[in-house]
Amino acid sequence: KQEVTQIPAALSVPEGENLVLNCSFTDSAIYNLQWFRQDPGKGLTSLLLIQSSQREQTSGRLNASLDKSSGRSTLYIAASQPGDSATYLCAVSSGYALNFGKGTSLLVTP
Amino acid sequence: DTAVSQTPKYLVTQMGNDKSIKCEQNLGHDTMYWYKQDSKKFLKIMFSYNNKELIINETVPNRFSPKSPDKAHLNLHINSLELGDSAVYFCASSQEATGYYGYTFGSGTRLTVV
Numbered sequence: 003k004q005e006v007t008q009i010p011a012a013l014s015v016p017e018g019e020n021l022v023l024n025c026s027f028t029d030s031a032i033y034n035l036q037w038f039r040q041d042p043g044k045g046l047t048s049l050l051l052i053q054s055s056q057r058e059q060t061s062g063r064l065n066a067s068l069d070k071s072s073g074r075s076t077l078y079i080a081a082s083q084p085g086d087s088a089t090y091l092c093a094v095s096s097g098y099a100l101n102f103g104k105g106t107s108l109l110v111t112p
Numbered sequence: 113d114t115a116v117s118q119t120p121k122y123l124v125t126q127m128g129n130d131k132s133i134k135c136e137q138n139l140g141h142d143t144m145y146w147y148k149q150d151s152k153k154f155l156k157i158m159f160s161y162n163n164k165e166l167i168i169n170e171t172v173p174n175r176f177s178p179k180s181p182d183k184a185h186l187n188l189h190i191n192s193l194e195l196g197d198s199a200v201y202f203c204a205s206s207q208e209a210t211g212y213y214g215y216t217f218g219s220g221t222r223l224t225v226v
Contacts, residue, residue, distance in 0.1 A: 033210045045202065045219035053212060089153065095211035098168050099145060099157040
């Protein structure tokens with residue numbers, strides 16, 4: 003059974019810092035890996051989708067990498083802003099459903 | 113033109129009642145899902161339907177019954193609601209069953225059982 007782990011569980015950084023969120027998964031036979039953002043009391047916003055044949059994806063200040071063989075992904079956020087404060091969820095599709103990590107709660111302080 | 117829409121957004125009900133949550137997607141996707149986000153914010157798959165056929169039924173009490181009248185709709189009916197059913201329920205869809213092209217989520221239904 004696929005298990006997804008996210009480290010750290012919580013992170014607080016001052017505005018302007020670059021930061022890395024980590025995600026690991028136990029079964030490398032995946033179709034894709036997707037990073038989501040969830041604001042308090044809100045739904046899930048898809049940030050980046052990395053398909054199994056890809057190594058990374060970029061969108062604005064966000065860059066996500068995927069290393070299937072080692073079962074790892076990282077989400078890099080450049081020049082963090084207070085508006086980036088949210089919970090970031092890593093999810094892996096091994097077929098038929100997404101398996102989620104427990105998330106990293108990020109706080110960016112002004 | 114919301115891609116995945118759920119109704120209602122909030123639902124407060126008493127223990128023992130029966131309630132339904134509706135989900136519709138206008139993306140033309142073949143596969144739809146119900147996820148439950150518990151009080152610790154962990155998201156867990158409940159059901160998956162592909163072209164109106166059930167393909168995943170995780171360990172969910174049989175008080176929960178999904179229904180898919182067509183591939184654009186997946187509803188969730190819950191009988192005899194219990195306090196522990198309080199959670200946020202998310203509907204999602206994907207182009208096909210492997211999810212290779214990614215998943216789109218609705219905005220969630222916050223169910224509170226009192």
